[in-house]
Amino acid sequence: MTDTVVALRGASASLGARQVLHGIDLAVARGEVVALLGANGSGKSTAVRAAVGRVRLSSGSWELFGTPGERFRQWARIGYVPQRTTAAGGVPATVREVVAAGRLARTGLRPPRRADKAAVARAIELVGMADRAADAVDALSGGQHQRVLIARALATEPDLLIMDEPMAGVDLAAQQVLADTVRAQVAAGTTVLLVLHELGPLAPLIDRAVLLRDGRVAHDGPPPPLAPDHVHPHADEAAATVKGHLDRWTS
């Protein structure tokens, strides 16, 4: 048994001719909530895509649940929300269908059982979309779409949840719903790795922050300091202050 749920060690990776990651170390322990921060193009998405095996390392190593990534097969233990994409790509699927597709990692091709249907319903409920479950996803707003993608990742009941900029393009009220969702997952023992541009309403949940700069780890430790009133859930002012702190911290 190991307490490290996901780890990149000395990881380098290139996209096309460009080396994007330069020997990064990124490890997340069981139960931790880690934010991966950094400017545009610093390599955050590439790092998490490498962590889930979607980008091949040119050197270094990669582990999931104590198993070398190349040999890891228990993909149902991982919920991954990629950087903003559309959930259905023109296919008129309903919210429930898209979220149920996430459950396939557990069920394979066997017919869904009651527990599978319950997990799908719970995931939809968690992101506050129960009243839209039968609606086509292409009728949803960007923020609602993002919630559906998160529900799809939660439907597998993951031990490790990786989300790439989950708050991008999501309005403040929906951000609060997402923060509550992440809080519920954390309370249930899920390990969380988040790519974030700013901490926003997730700030109180973050145990540790890893800052990337030009494909290298520039900081790994406590998250950036927060304004004293950061806990106020809907204060634009507080969000702006946190962002101000973060900008100073990352520049």
Ligand SMILES: Nc1ncnc2c1ncn2[C@@H]1O[C@H](COP(=O)(O)OP(=O)(O)OP(=O)(O)O)[C@@H](O)[C@H]1O
């Ligand atoms: N297919 C590709 N070929 C070459 N370079 C690429 C490719 N895809 C991305 N890049 C470059 O790799 C770098 C890192 O990209 P990555 O998406 O990991 O950064 P990021 O920190 O997640 O940025 P953002 O916050 O903008 O999403 C960027 O400079 C990007 O332009």
